[in-house]
Amino acid sequence: MPNSTKVTEFLLTGFSEVWEFRVLHTMLFLLMYLVTLTGNLLIVIVITVDQRLHTPMYFFILNLSLLDMCYISVTVPKACVIFLLNNRVISVVGCAAQVFLVLLCACTELLLLTIMARDRYVAICQPLHYHVIMTPRVCVQMTLASVLSGLVYAGVHTGNTFHLSFCRSNVVHQFFCDIPSLMKLSCSDTLSNEITIFVSATISAGGCFSFIIMSYSHIFSTVLKFQTRAERRKAFSTCVPHILIVIIFLGSGSAVYLKPTSKSPLIQDMVISVFYSVVPPFLNPVIYTLRNKQIKEAIWKVMRRTLTSFRKIIII
Template identity: 85%
Template sequence: MPNSTTVSQFLLTGFSEVWEVRVLYTMLFSLMYLATLTGNLLIVTVIIVDQRLHTPMYFFILNLSVLDMCYISVTVPKACVIFMLNNRVISVVGCAAQVFLVLLCASAEFLLLTIMARDRYVAICQPLHYHVIMTPRVCVQMTLGSVLSGLVYSSLHTGNTFRLSFCHSNVVHQFFCDIPSLLKLSCSDILANEIVIFVSTMIVGGGCFSFITMSYVHIFSTVLKFPTRGERRKAFSTCIPHILIFIVFLGSAAAVYLKPTSNSPQVQDMVISVFYSIVPPFLNPVIYTLRNKQIKEAIRRVMSRTLTSFRKTLIISAHSYLDFRS
């Protein structure tokens, strides 16, 4: 950190100072966190165990679930500590780490959702070439590319933010360290930062949005030509949830990052930030399990095998015990 940085720690902010309200928020965030971890871990386990799900589509869903678990783990545990214990302190290094990890997970997830749109486009519009285009090597390369791009993006913005001097205040009006909230505390000139944020967000977010829009225009035009209603319904059921998640994710992030810092209401930003930091990881496992027939069938098969193995273990243990007693 530069020597001109006079702030040695930051104070994060909760939604309320009332004890009962803080307990309510702690319970709500904790339940969402546990549900997110459980749902995503279940998806990861089922996809790894079930050989029938070893396809490009489910490979990307697996990586999305891993990203979601990392993404929500960066912000929610600390937020629950703030709400429950009113322990609002976070070091400058910890704040920088939180900014870096949030941007890394968010940008990598944006790119991964874009790759998933490409996967659906090839599967529906070019089904005969699907296994030639979406080879395992290409899938791994695209996934690694999204993570490495996220590393570059998050490193750029984290370094650009923490080169500033923070001397106006150390109270971050957010439940996690976020760049727009930190820029309000800086006593340096932040115009260059705001320009870089705006341009990079437009390039990454706008590029992903344009690519996904074009992909789904081609997908829907192809789906509408399907001869039977069942085929059209199946195609739409795999595409529409993906679109909804991306719109919520991109719209809420753009609402915070594309506004001028000085015109950004604190409470509104805290509420909107929930929609891009907590809601997508929470909804992804719900969408990809409740609306996906293959994953639901795979869960049943895995549960059935697990119960069968458990029964066999109990029977063997009982027989061993009886033999020992006799």
């Protein structure tokens, strides 16, 4: 495309041009999408229905599940269309919306994970003050603050990105619109954008990660002082899943956003992007349902109620 031509739409890219691989990628993404929606929706229903789970920890898990359903829905449905139908076109407005929503969900998820680390710290290290510190009002305020911070973060970076001129090409080497891939297509000077992204991502991600590490260092030092092995196992079981999600999410996101744009191998970025845009929403329900005894019991309870009601309807 000539330098004088202004881009009015973008073309997203799949992992392969081979039909068999495209079908395989579609099936994998669609399976992960359906499992993510089903698992997170089940968690939302169970926590809402079961009164025993109306605690701060499960309140944050519920919000994380709602966010994950939105997060994966921003990228995966369009990716499946690209893989299966080879319909790669996305408008500039649609691309901007995708960038904004991805950043909003990613930033909000990071802040929610940080708040959840704070919740576990207070529950384990200050159990007598837990219900005084983590009141329902405080939990709602922290959740709203996370969403508002995500809106500001996403708005600033989306505005800065689409303030650039795109005239070199319209082929985005990614299965969804993200800022590093778009900046490669810009004919404007992107140095200030790269510096802004690096500084803001370092401050936000680094600050959240430091806070999480500090929280868990206090948690582990307290847990090791517990007298019985059962108490230590119960405490660790609520912390380990959270740490796994944080490592995967921050590690993969940093690998894409915190390195120079010109030094980004295309296929490597596409694979890594799966780990911060698709894998965390997919793993959250799996980890929290398989490792959380209370949620598993609540799920079985809801399923038994549903089956009983269904049988009564059939008999009638």
